[in-house]
Amino acid sequence: MPNYISVVLLACVVPCGVMEAQQPERVSFCDLIKEAGKFDGRVVTVTASYRYGFEWQELFCVSCRGAGRVWLNLGEEPSKTLARELRRLPKHQGTINGTFTGVFRGKASAYGDGGYKYQLDLSALTGVDLVSKSGAMPEVLPAPERKRLYECDPPSPGNH
Amino acid sequence: MSRDEEPAGKRFSRPRATRATTRRATGWGLWGFTLQYDGAGRLKTVDNAATVAHEGRHAADANAWLGTHCTGCSTDLNHYFREQRAWYVSSVIAEALGMKNFAPKGGGPEYQVWNRGWKAPDVQTLRSTGISNILKNLYMAAPSDTNAYSSEHTHRP
Numbered sequence: 001m002p003n004y005i006s007v008v009l010l011a012c013v014v015p016c017g018v019m020e021a022q023q024p025e026r027v028s029f030c031d032l033i034k035e036a037g038k039f040d041g042r043v044v045t046v047t048a049s050y051r052y053g054f055e056w057q058e059l060f061c062v063s064c065r066g067a068g069r070v071w072l073n074l075g076e077e078p079s080k081t082l083a084r085e086l087r088r089l090p091k092h093q094g095t096i097n098g099t100f101t102g103v104f105r106g107k108a109s110a111y112g113d114g115g116y117k118y119q120l121d122l123s124a125l126t127g128v129d130l131v132s133k134s135g136a137m138p139e140v141l142p143a144p145e146r147k148r149l150y151e152c153d154p155p156s157p158g159n160h
Numbered sequence: 161m162s163r164d165e166e167p168a169g170k171r172f173s174r175p176r177a178t179r180a181t182t183r184r185a186t187g188w189g190l191w192g193f194t195l196q197y198d199g200a201g202r203l204k205t206v207d208n209a210a211t212v213a214h215e216g217r218h219a220a221d222a223n224a225w226l227g228t229h230c231t232g233c234s235t236d237l238n239h240y241f242r243e244q245r246a247w248y249v250s251s252v253i254a255e256a257l258g259m260k261n262f263a264p265k266g267g268g269p270e271y272q273v274w275n276r277g278w279k280a281p282d283v284q285t286l287r288s289t290g291i292s293n294i295l296k297n298l299y300m301a302a303p304s305d306t307n308a309y310s311s312e313h314t315h316r317p
Contacts, residue, residue, distance in 0.1 A: 054264045055243070056299045092265035093298075110312035115239050133266065140297045 024101045029152050030064035032104065036118050040106035044120075045099060047127070049150040053093030053135035055113065059100065059120065061152030062138065071112030071119045072100065078122070085125045093135030097150045099127040210253040210262060217246040222309070229317060231310040238308040240301040247273055247291045255283075264294060271298070 024045040032039055032046055050059050050072060059070040078086065089096060101124040105111065111119040132145040141149075221242055225235040237245075251273035254262035262274040269275075273290040295301045 053266065053298055058300065093267070114312040115307045136297045137300055
C-alpha cells in the first residue's frame with residue numbers, strides 16, 4: 001500500500017516539476033495576439049514596448065497595436081531580479097522597450113481594470129531601453145521618442 | 161498623483177511623533193495608508209485623499225451596477241465614463257483641499273485637473289480639458305468605447 005501511494009505521489013509531482021521548468025517560447029508579440037488561444041497558459045518571451053502610469057498601461061508593438069490589449073501582471077511578490085529591474089524604471093510613468101517573459105493568459109477575459117482581453121504574468125524583464133519618461137500614447141510622444149518604439153514584425157502569414 | 165502636496169492654509173494638529181523631528185513624521189490614517197506631516201504639522205499627503213476619493217468613485221460606480229447587472233442601462237458605464245467621473249472627483253477634492261495643482265504624477269500641465277491659479281470663470285473648462293486629455297492621451301479611452309461592465313462581466317447572479 002505505501003508503495004502504491006508513492007507511485008501516485010510521484011505521478012503527480014513529476015509533471016508539476018516539468019511544468020515549472022517549462023522553457024520560454026520566443027514569439028513575436030503580433031503572433032501572440034493573433035493566436036492568443038494557442039499560447040494560453042504557455043511561458044512566452046516577447047519583445048515589445050510598454051507604457052504605463054497611474055491606472056493605465058499598454059504592452060504593444062507599433063505594427064499590431066490595438067489588435068488586443070494585454071495587461072502586464074507584475075504580481076504581488078516579484079522575484080528579486082525582476083523587482084530590481086522594475087525599480088530602475090521611471091517612477092510614476094514611462095515608456096520602455098524590453099523583453100518580457102511570463103505565462104500568457106490567452107483566453108479572452110477581463111484582465112487588469114477589466115478592459116484588457118489578455119494577460120501576461122511577468123516573471124522576467126530584460127533588455128530594458130528607456131524610450132520616454134512619459135507614459136502617454138505613442139501618438140502624442142515627441143517624434144524622436146515615437147521612432148524608437150518597437151515595431152515588431154507583422155503576424156506571420158503562415159502561422160495560423 | 162499630485163504635482164504639489166502642500167495644502168494651502170490647511171493646518172492639522174501635530175501628531176506626537178512629529179515633536180521628535182522637525183522635517184517629517186508619519187502617522188497612520190484611515191485605510192491604513194501613511195499620512196505624512198511636515199515640521200509644521202501640515203498633512204503632506206493630501207494627494208492620497210484625492211486618490212482614495214478617485215478609487216471610491218470607481219467602487220461606488222461598480223456597486224451601483226452590481227445591484228442590477230443590467231446591460232445598456234445608465235449604471236452600465238464604459239471605461240471612459242468611469243474614469244471621467246473618477247477624475248472629476250479627484251479634481252474637486254484637490255480644489256477643496258486647497259492643493260496648488262493636481263494631475264497624474266509625471267504628467268505635464270496639459271493633464272492638470274486642478275490648478276489654484278485658474279480664474280474662477282475658467283475652472284470648469286480647464287478641468288474638463290485636463291480630464292479629456294488624460295482620457296484621450298493616457299488611458300486611450302473614448303466615449304464610444306464598448307467596454308462597459310456588462311461586456312466585461314458576462315456572468316450573472
